[in-house]
Amino acid sequence: MIPMTTNLDAIALALPYMPGVAILLNRNLIYLGVTTRYAELMRQPLDFFPGKSFYDVPILGNVDCTSIFDILLHNREEKIPDIKFRTKAAEFTYVCQGKAVMEVDEQVSGLVLSLENEPRQDRVFNFDLAKNTHLEDHLYQNDERFRQAFEHSLIGMALVSTSGKWLRANESLCQILGYTEHELQQMTIQELTHPEDLDKSISLLSGLGDGSQGNIKLEKRYIHKDGSVVWVMLASTMLKDRKGGPLYYVSHMENITNRKEIEDNLILSEAKYRTIFENVQDVFYQTNMDGYVTEISPSIKLYSGYGREEVIGRPVSDFYYYEDDRNRIVELLKLEGAVIDFEVRLKTRDDQLKYASVNARMIQDQGGQTIIEGSMRDVTTRKFQENALKALNAELQESNEQKSKLLSIIGHDLRNPISGSLQLLDLTLMDYESSSATEVHTYLSKMKQELSNANALLEDLLTWAKAQFNAFNFNPVYTDDLGSMVRNCVEKILPMAINKGVGLFLNIEQGLGITADVGMLETIVRNLVSNAIKFSVKGDEIILSAFKVDGLIQFSVKDQGLGIAADKLEQLFNKNVNYTTYGTSGEKGTGLGLSICYDFVAKHGGELWVESTVGEGSTFHFSVPQPH
Missing domain, CATH: 3.30.450.20 (PAS domain)
Incomplete structure (x- = not known):
């Protein structure tokens, strides 16, 4: 049996309720308990004995008490010697019976001695532990309860x-x-x-x-x-x-x-996650639905200049360059629950613009609260590369369009006058002997006109091509007499005005100087005045003006010609539209002149614009900023 308590403890508890005279000793012959009758004989209370040595009780005679224990320990079948006790009242001689107390490890932990007065046979108390019903039941119940709990x-x-x-x-x-x-x-x-x-x-x-x-x-x-x-x-x-x-x-x-x-795996998993979380270049984050940052990876420092501790607890709106980006991503999250590669513009600690690609989703945390978690990747470099690529594509497309325009002009506008001149030349040679001097002069005059037109077209074409491919060297210099420069430029085209009976007048501020690329400025003036002559009729006047206004020189070329319809004004400076029309005397234009003017004005950092009313004429303005 396996006891819940020791056998000694169980016997000690039961002993005061047992009849007769008996004592309980441990291996060292120390009292653990006695019967009530024994305490009465010794005229001591029950609690007097526990802890005292068996030898503390006065004993008469030469009895070797340790021999009793030795007999019981080895289960030798020998008579246990009688023991004489001396009490305060008398001396007693007792017949001793004993039994060893065994524990779970099968070691003897103590002994029980039953003592009876020899002359009183009728009161003999035969203390046999196995036959004591009360003690046996007590021990059995304890043993059985513990055994059942232990085994099962x-x-x-x-x-x-x-x-x-x-x-x-x-x-x-x-x-x-x-x-x-x-x-x-x-x-x-x-x-x-x-x-x-x-x-x-x-x-x-x-x-x-x-x-x-x-x-x-x-x-x-x-x-x-x-x-x-x-x-x-x-x-x-x-x-x-x-x-x-x-x-x-x-x-x-x-x-x-x-x-x-599981714990080790969780620790390992957490360590791996923490390593990734702390070292990944992307930024991982969590926010609540009120828009406050609740968690963010340390990589935010490299991205924005903010430390992790500075970001947590702040509203995400603090880090958006444009609040509209924040509103759009929140609306999309509420609508679809997640966003992928959503581009936003964020700002760094020093207010620099950063482009970020955001992947985010709405989830439930362990407490059942809805939160937003996601990652951000810095795509600023990619964005700049995309913008550069778009600009390059636009430039390439423009170059292709310019090439197409160039081929169109060469194939049509330039070929026609040359072809016409060749036909006139053939006609003149074929009929030379039969043709009068007047007819030959007429043929040659027409040839001259066609070739002049072709030459002018070719000059414009070369100038335009140089402008488109940045072949011009921009070299602004200071000229102290703008009026003289303009007069010299206008004298080259004055015969055109005289031939059409158009008056050409200058209104240049006296003593006005200018810093500009002289070649480009003359080209601008010549083209604008030539266009004004082209669309004017006999008796019209053209006024070329130049004045200093707020740190820049403002030019204007005003005519009294046909004017330009409102729906055509937008096409004048559109590089994707080659707008051209015939002049009042049937002059054919190339559509390149205004494009050249626009580019040359832009080179100077100025602006070119037009005001026009159909039937009343047009005024072309352009400005040339001056250095302080």
Whole structure:
């Protein structure tokens, strides 16, 4: 049987209620209890005896009391000597009967002595532990309850001696460690404890033994029979005798190996996540639905200049360059629950613009609250590259359009006058002898006109091509007499005005100087005045003006010609539209002149614009900024 308490404790509890004269001693012959009758004979209270030595009671005669214990210890069938006691009232001689008390480890822990006065045979008390019904029932009930709990417990249970020897082990413990109970009884806990846990285990168990600790609870490792490591939650206490001396450990062990593996995996997983979280270049973040940052990875420092601690707790709106980006991403998240590669513009600590690609989703946290979590990637470099690529594509497209325009002009506008001139030349040569001088002069005059037109077209074409391909060297210089420069430029085209009967007048501010590229400025003036002459009729006037206005020189060329319809004004400076029309005398234009003017004005940092009314004429303005 496996007792819940020691047999000595059980007997000591029952002894005061037993009839007759009997005493209970431990191995050292120390009183643990007596019957009430014995206490009365000795004229002492019941609590007088526990803790006192058997030799503290006066004994007459030469009885060797230790021989009694020796006889009982070895179960020798010898007569136990009579014992003489001297009390305060009288002397008594008792016939002694005895029985050894055995514990769970089959060691003798004490003895029970039954003493009877020899002359009074009718009062003889034969103290046989096995036949004492009250004590036997008490012990049996305790033993059976503990045995049932011990053997059928779902957790491991063991009784371990103070030296660490396994005394008893239930089936659950045997399954945990892989050994049978018999195998365990041949071993010690020191042999099965993991070496790294041994010192701590011994220290704690020693605390139980010396009473410095009431009980212990710890996680420790044992070595399974197959060599694997078994984690257990160990709860242990020390069972003591009535005097507080240690008897053996009572231990409970729960197998927590699976739990420890899960914990280790979680720790490893958390460590991996933390490593990724702290070292990844992308920025991971979480916000609540109120828009406040609740978590963000340290990589935000590289991205924005803000430390992680500076960002957490602040509203995300603090970091958007444009609030509209924030509103759009929130609306999309509420609508679809997630966004992928959503481009936003954020600002750094020093208010620089950063482009970011955001992947985000709405989730429920462990508390059931809706939060937003996601990642951001810096795409500023990519964005700039995309913009550069778009600009390059636009430039390439423009170049292709310019090439197409150039080919169109060469193929049509330039070929026609040359072809016409060749036909006139053939006609003249064929009819030379039969043609009059007047007819030949007419043919040659027409040829001259066609070739002049072709030459003008070619000049415009070369100038335009140079402008489009940045072949001009922009070299602004200061000219102190703008009026003289303009007059020299206009004199070259004055015959055109005279031939059409158009008046050309200059209105230049006196003493006005200018800083500009002279060649480009003359080209602008010549083209604008030529266009004005082209669309004027006999008797019209053209006024070329130049004045200084707010740090720039503003020019204007005003005519009284046909004017330009409102729907055509927008096409004049559109590089994608080659707008051209015939002049009042049938002059054919190339559509390149205004494009050249626009580019040359832009080179100077100025502006070119037009005001026009159909039937009343047009005024072209352009400005040339001046250095301070």
